Amino acid sequence: MDAPGTRHVDAAAVATVVAALLPYCDVLHAHMNDVAAVSTEAARAIIDQAERLGATATRVAAGHVGPDDANVQALAEHSTALLGVVQFEDITVQMVSHIRDGLSGLRTQLGHLYDYATGAIDAGTIRSRVARVDDLATGYVMQSQRAAHAAATGTELAEDQAAPVELF
Amino acid sequence: MKMILLVDDSPTILMSLKAVLGKAGYGVETASRGQEALDKVKASLKPNLIICDLNMPQMDGITFIKQVRQMPAGRFAPILMLTTETEASKRAEAKAAGATGWLVKPVPPDQLLGVIKQVLPGS
Numbered sequence: 001m002d003a004p005g006t007r008h009v010d011a012a013a014v015a016t017v018v019a020a021l022l023p024y025c026d027v028l029h030a031h032m033n034d035v036a037a038v039s040t041e042a043a044r045a046i047i048d049q050a051e052r053l054g055a056t057a058t059r060v061a062a063g064h065v066g067p068d069d070a071n072v073q074a075l076a077e078h079s080t081a082l083l084g085v086v087q088f089e090d091i092t093v094q095m096v097s098h099i100r101d102g103l104s105g106l107r108t109q110l111g112h113l114y115d116y117a118t119g120a121i122d123a124g125t126i127r128s129r130v131a132r133v134d135d136l137a138t139g140y141v142m143q144s145q146r147a148a149h150a151a152a153t154g155t156e157l158a159e160d161q162a163a164p165v166e167l168f
Numbered sequence: 169m170k171m172i173l174l175v176d177d178s179p180t181i182l183m184s185l186k187a188v189l190g191k192a193g194y195g196v197e198t199a200s201r202g203q204e205a206l207d208k209v210k211a212s213l214k215p216n217l218i219i220c221d222l223n224m225p226q227m228d229g230i231t232f233i234k235q236v237r238q239m240p241a242g243r244f245a246p247i248l249m250l251t252t253e254t255e256a257s258k259r260a261e262a263k264a265a266g267a268t269g270w271l272v273k274p275v276p277p278d279q280l281l282g283v284i285k286q287v288l289p290g291s
Contacts, residue, residue, distance in 0.1 A: 083188050084184065084280075085274070141222075142252040165271050
């Protein structure tokens, strides 16, 4: 006999939800790898710039170079470059935001599954509430997100060859 | 001194670019929302250049451009979109709205300053 509040579930309905959830998980996993890669790349760039900055500052402080020396100019250039590198934070925040939204969708889907398993909703309702993994793509704001999505779902990605800087 | 208006919802971007542009000799005004930037232009700000993000809450960059182009102080100022987005359709939309150029983050500071010199001759 079933425990109170439970029932035999329609295997096909559960399969529908699970089939939708698996690629969702794959896409989120790919996005997390993407975030990690961006963070690593940025951290290396910061370390590289910081080392250059430190080395130049050491030479200046030791009095090995005068105020007009090229190293003083290099010091200014390295500090400016370091300011540019921190743009990775904005990129990472946007990527993480999409993962957060995806996890929220996943949680909603699991809630529907729970409701169905406990008899709160029927098979037709749960099928109508299944989210499509491609819905995640509607909110993407950068090509790397689309690339991660395409790699995780095995779909074609339209090449984007546009230059990073374009004046109209 | 040339005045640049930075519009971006990321405090990090505003802080870092303000430092880069300030070191390069530009005056910088910042806004974290499109409406805030419009209010500043409406009040008295006359930017020589506007650098604007695309994806911002409440008002996106393209809507901001359309609205600032209706204001006397924003009608002719060059506007550079600075964004993570690379999609061609968005670029075309921004161009139609009145943007002057499109830069994809992250932009190295020397490259950004080079583009600014191109759109702000004599700066």
